[in-house]
Every structure is written in structure tokens, then in C-alpha cells.
Amino acid sequence: MTTATSRQATASTRAPAGRTQSRRTPAHLRRARTAALFLAPFLLLFVAMYAAPICYTVYQSLFRMHRDGLGLSAPTQVFAGLSNYGTALADPAFRGSLLRVLLIGIVQVPVMLGLALGLALLLDARTTLFKRFFRLAFFLPYALPGVIGAIMWSYLVAPGLSPITAAAHHLGLHLDLTSNAMLAPTIGNMLTWGWTGYNMLIIYSALQAIPAELSEAATMDGCSAWGIAWRIKIPLVRPALVLTTVFSIIGTAQLYNEPAILHNVAPNLSSTYTPIYAAYDAVDANNFNAAATESVILALLAFVLSFGFLKLVQRRGAAL
Amino acid sequence: MNTALRNPARWVTLGVLVVASVYFLVPVWWLLVSSTKTNADLFSGNGFWFGHFAFFANLRQVFTQQGGIYSQWLVNSAVYAVGGAAVSTLISALAGFALAKYPFRGREFTFNTVLAAVLVPQPLLAIPLYLMFSKVQLVNTYWAVLLPSMVSPFGVYLARIYAAASVPDELLEAGRIDGAGEVRIFGTIALRVMAPALVTIFLFQFVSIWTNYLLPVLMLANDRLQPVTVGIVGWQSQRGIGPTAVPFNIVVTAAMVSAIPLVVLFLSLQRFWRSGLTAGSVK
Numbered sequence: 190m191t192t193a194t195s196r197q198a199t200a201s202t203r204a205p206a207g208r209t210q211s212r213r214t215p216a217h218l219r220r221a222r223t224a225a226l227f228l229a230p231f232l233l234l235f236v237a238m239y240a241a242p243i244c245y246t247v248y249q250s251l252f253r254m255h256r257d258g259l260g261l262s263a264p265t266q267v268f269a270g271l272s273n274y275g276t277a278l279a280d281p282a283f284r285g286s287l288l289r290v291l292l293i294g295i296v297q298v299p300v301m302l303g304l305a306l307g308l309a310l311l312l313d314a315r316t317t318l319f320k321r322f323f324r325l326a327f328f329l330p331y332a333l334p335g336v337i338g339a340i341m342w343s344y345l346v347a348p349g350l351s352p353i354t355a356a357a358h359h360l361g362l363h364l365d366l367t368s369n370a371m372l373a374p375t376i377g378n379m380l381t382w383g384w385t386g387y388n389m390l391i392i393y394s395a396l397q398a399i400p401a402e403l404s405e406a407a408t409m410d411g412c413s414a415w416g417i418a419w420r421i422k423i424p425l426v427r428p429a430l431v432l433t434t435v436f437s438i439i440g441t442a443q444l445y446n447e448p449a450i451l452h453n454v455a456p457n458l459s460s461t462y463t464p465i466y467a468a469y470d471a472v473d474a475n476n477f478n479a480a481a482t483e484s485v486i487l488a489l490l491a492f493v494l495s496f497g498f499l500k501l502v503q504r505r506g507a508a509l
Numbered sequence: 510m511n512t513a514l515r516n517p518a519r520w521v522t523l524g525v526l527v528v529a530s531v532y533f534l535v536p537v538w539w540l541l542v543s544s545t546k547t548n549a550d551l552f553s554g555n556g557f558w559f560g561h562f563a564f565f566a567n568l569r570q571v572f573t574q575q576g577g578i579y580s581q582w583l584v585n586s587a588v589y590a591v592g593g594a595a596v597s598t599l600i601s602a603l604a605g606f607a608l609a610k611y612p613f614r615g616r617e618f619t620f621n622t623v624l625a626a627v628l629v630p631q632p633l634l635a636i637p638l639y640l641m642f643s644k645v646q647l648v649n650t651y652w653a654v655l656l657p658s659m660v661s662p663f664g665v666y667l668a669r670i671y672a673a674a675s676v677p678d679e680l681l682e683a684g685r686i687d688g689a690g691e692v693r694i695f696g697t698i699a700l701r702v703m704a705p706a707l708v709t710i711f712l713f714q715f716v717s718i719w720t721n722y723l724l725p726v727l728m729l730a731n732d733r734l735q736p737v738t739v740g741i742v743g744w745q746s747q748r749g750i751g752p753t754a755v756p757f758n759i760v761v762t763a764a765m766v767s768a769i770p771l772v773v774l775f776l777s778l779q780r781f782w783r784s785g786l787t788a789g790s791v792k
Contacts, residue, residue: 238634239626242637329772330537338536439628
């Protein structure tokens with residue numbers, strides 16, 4: 190992408206150079222004006238729907254509502270500095286939600302991406318049968334809206350309704366997929382089911398872009414299928430793996446739909462189960478300053494983690 | 510052929526893929542089977558096989574429950590998804606074309622900002638947008654969902670890389686020499702060449718709006734304005750308890766029906782899905 194755009198840039202700056210100096214400046218100006226005109230609708234909406242909300246959240250997180258002792262007059266907004274951040278971070282429920290999401294991410298993201306990479310490699314192998322069918326089957330969960338998938342899974346694990354629990358009962362096992370201990374694995378499973386196929390398709394597309402001659406030459410040299418996967422294919426799809434990891438980290442940070450819907454069949458799931466859930470809960474309680482503060486903390490954490498991951502792979506990439 | 514069939518690695522591969530597809534398909538199978546059952550049958554018998562066939566009765570109840578609000582939800586979802594995706598595709602095409610074909614100061618900065626925005630978690634925008642929209646009385650209107658749906662940084666990104674790679678400068682120059690204005694050049698040349706990318710952008714945005722839950726659930730308290738995702742979760746949250754509660758089999762059938770448009774879209778436009786996903790991975 191970078192090379193394509195830079196080549197593009199030189200090509201388009203070179204184009205008017207053939208003309209005389211006097212005509213070049215107005216054309217240049219006119220094009221800049223056109224660019225501004227073309228960009229205007231997007232930039233206008235972008236500022237209103239992206240930049241403004243972000244600034245507004247940060248602003249809100251620095252204030253709190255002050256109510257007088259009797260609560261007779263309307264509450265006023267007073268500057269609170271960073272005290273909201275102290276309150277949020279001292280709140281065991283919020284800290285617990287951050288830790289929970291971190292743990293779910295540490296376990297679920299590698300499992301999901303490992304599965305996605307494995308399936309993509311199998312589908313990419315030359316001799317595999319029924320490729321088209323398998324590709325569709327794996328990608329199907331992504332075509333289901335996230336909340337619909339979550340409703341489906343909530344019934345698949347709900348006590349009394351769950352065919353999985355019923356089957357386990359048949360085998361003499363007592364299984365409650367909505368018990369406190371099982372909530373995190375159940376949510377992890379919902380995420381893995383929903384997103385493995387999507388990630389697999391990204392990795393698979395990258396695998397398909399590898400020239401066939403590379404694998405053929407390696408086979409000729411006596412390299413096994415495992416060797417080709419490990420030494421040639423996986424290193425070459427590294428950018429796709431990095432991209433899917435970053436998207437997965439951000440996706441896990443904003444975990445909300447699955448726990449919120451699971452809550453409807455598992456009332457033991459607390460309304461501060463994940464940070465976004467806690468922030469939405471604060472909005473429901475009209476505590477916008479707390480919601481804003483929790484959002485900023487979560488955004489910073491997601492940013493640090495995904496950026497840290499990028500830096501880590503970049504350094505490792507340089508060493509290799 | 511004979512040696513290939515005897516190759517055990519090939520059978521192991523097939524076995525692994527079959528197990529994986531069972532994991533991905535069986536829940537959907539359960540959803541399909543359950544949508545044909547009566548509420549009592551859902552709680553007894555084999556969950557993965559048919560009981561008393563009641564699909565059409567269920568379907569009728571889905572569309573008559575609560576005064577037939579379900580069809581209103583489907584229409585709302587369609588309005589949000591088609592309207593939002595159409596506008597965002599046009600806006601993204603304009604912006605992406607400008608970023609690819611017009612050198613100006615600050616171009617790379619603009620593009621990098623757009624790229625960074627792809628990584629901003631959406632729920633973090635929904636809360637402040639809700640507060641901002643309530644100040645200007647936009648909450649509980651179609652605009653509350655439509656306006657945020659019109660911006661797609663990913664669309665601009667796709668449009669830019671596609672325009673840079675496939676719209677030849679010579680073609681634009683030829684148009685200029687013929688005396689066409691820049692707007693006309695965009696409308697007659699660029700839009701046509703970029704058409705495949707525009708379908709992909711439309712598709713991705715359509716799906717992301719249709720499946721969105723976080724934004725509409727905050728913005729729309731009035732259930733006549735809600736999209737189908739929010740509506741069904743509202744039914745599900747009643748947990749089948751109480752005289753007015755929606756039974757489980759109706760929630761299941763409603764969920765199944767709401768997924769059909771997307772599954773059809775996804776099966777019929779596979780080519781465009783793949784091009785969008787590939788664009789993401791070549792960075």
C-alpha cells in the first residue's frame with residue numbers, strides 16, 4: 190500500500206511538470222481547491238461524529254456534578270481535575286471489569302487466531318477437498334449479526350433450554366454454562382465462534398497471495414508440508430497476523446454485546462462485567478462523568494496494548 | 510489419484526475441517542430447527558432435531574406480536590442500513606479519490622488520521638454522541654442513527670487505495686484536456702472505474718449498520734424507531750416471564766428471520782467480501 194501511494198504521488202506531481210511555468214500554478218491551486226471540495230463532506234462529518242465526541246468525552250471526564258446538601262436546586266457542573274480518574278481506578282468493580290477483559294483477551298485472542306491460522310493453512314493446502322464449502326461454513330457466523338449470534342448462544346447455554354446441558358446430563362454430567370465460573374469461558378466461546386471465520390478469511394487471502402512457485406521450489410528441495418507452512422507461509426502472512434491481532438485486541442476491549450445479552454439468561458452476570466458495560470450502566474444512572482472517565486481509561490488501555498503490540502512485533506521483525 | 514486417496518495426511522486434514530465446520534454450523538442448525546418448534550417443544554426432546562412443525566405459526570406470531578411491530582423494525586433497519594451505507598459510500602468515494610489523486614499539503618496527515626480512526630472502538634463514540642445529540646434534540650429520531658452511520662473511515666481507506674491503484678492519471682488528464690471539469694471527471698470517469706470498490710464499501714457499511722446494536726440501543730428509546738437488533742433484544746430481555754412476555758420460540762424465529770437478509774447478501778456478493786478483507790491485509 191505504502192509503495193503504491195508514494196508511486197502515485199510522484200506520478201501525479203510529475204504530470205503537470207511538462208507544462209509551462211505560468212499555467213502550472215493556477216492548475217495546482219485549482220486542484221487543491223477541488224480536493225478540499227471533495228474532502229469537505231467527509232471531513233465535516235468526521236469532525237462532528239469522531240473528533241467532537243472524543244474531545245467531549247475527555248472534557249466530561251474532568252468535571253463532576255455538584256449537588257447541594259438538600260438537593261433542592263439543580264446540580265451544577267464543577268471542575269474536578271483528575272479526581273474522577275482516581276475514583277474510577279479505586280472502584281473495585283471497575284478494576285475487576287478491566288482485569289476480566291484482560292484475562293478473556295489473553296486466553297481467547299491467541300486461541301481464536303491460532304484456530305484461524307490453522308484452518309487457513311489447511312484450506313490453502315493444495316490437496317484439500319471441498320475448499321469452497323469449508324470456507325463458507327467457517328465464515329457463516331460472521332454473516333449473522335453479533336447480537337443475533339449472542340441471543341442464539343444465550344439460549345444454547347441457558348439452564349433449562351440448553352441442548353448442551355441436556356446432552357451432558359444424559360451422560361451423567363452436571364454442567365451449568367452460566368455459573369459464575371463458566372461465564373468467562375462461555376463468553377470466550379461466543380467470541381471465538383463469531384470471529385474465527387472472519388480472521389481466517391483475512392489470513393487465507395494473504396496466503397493466496399503467496400506465489401505458488403515458492404512452495405513448489407521448497408517441495409522440490411525436499412521440504413515437508415509442515416516445513417513449508419512454518420518456514421515460508423507463516424512468515425509471509427505476518428502482516429495479516431499482526432492486523433488481526435490488533436483488531437482482536439480492540440474488539441475485546443469493547444466487549445459489550447455478549448455479556449449484556451447473556452445477562453438476560455444469567456442474572457448472576459453483573460452489570461459491571463466489562464468496562465463498556467460498566468460505562469453504559471453509568472449512563473443509565475445519569476452519571477455521565479463516570480461513564481466518560483471509564484471510556485477514556487478503556488480507550489487509553491486499548492491504545493497502549495495495541496500500540497505496544499505493534500512496537501513489539503516491529504522490534505522482533507527487525508531482529509529477525 | 511490413487512496415491513492421493515491413500516495419503517493419510519489428506520484424510521486427517523479433511524477430518525479436522527469437518528470437526529471445525531460442525532462447531533461453526535451446529536449452532537446455526539439449532540437456530541433453524543428451533544424456529545420450527547412450539548415453545549413447549551423447545552424445552553423438551555432433542556434440541557438438535559425437529560419436533561412438532563410450527564414454523565408458519567411462529568412466523569405469523571412474529572409479525573403480529575405487539576401490534577406487528579416486527580415489520581416496522583425490519584423497515585427501520587433497512588432505512589438505516591441503505592441510507593447510511595449509500596451516503597457513506599458516496600462521501601468515501603469523494604474523499605478517497607481526492608486523497609489519491611490530488612496532491613496537497615497535509616494529505617498524508619489527513620490520511621493517517623483517517624487510518625487511526627479505523628482503530629477507535631465504536632462504543633466509546635456512542636456515549637458522547639448520545640450526550641451531544643440529546644442537547645440538540647436529535648435523540649429518538651432517525652437522524653440519531655443515520656448521521657453517525659454516514660461516516661466510514663474504513664471506506665475512505667478502501668476508496669483511496671483502490672483509486673490510487675486503478676484510476677489511471679492519463680485518463681484524468683485526457684478528460685481535462687477535453688475540457689471536463691473536476692466534478693464531471695469524478696462523476697463520469699472515477700466513479701465508474703472505482704465501481705467494484707464502491708460495492709465493497711457499501712456492503713461493509715451496510716452490514717456494520719444492520720448489525721449495530723450499541724449505538725441504536727442508546728439513541729432510540731421509542732421502539733417504533735428501533736432497528737431489528739434492538740427490538741429482538743428487547744423481546745429477549747423479557748425472559749419469557751409474565752403474561753405479556755414474548756415466548757422463547759418467537760424470539761428464536763424473529764432472530765432467525767432477521768439474519769436472512771445478511772446471509773443472502775453475503776452468499777450472493779462473496780467476491781466483494783473477499784476484496785474488502787484482502788485490502789485490509791496488504792498493508
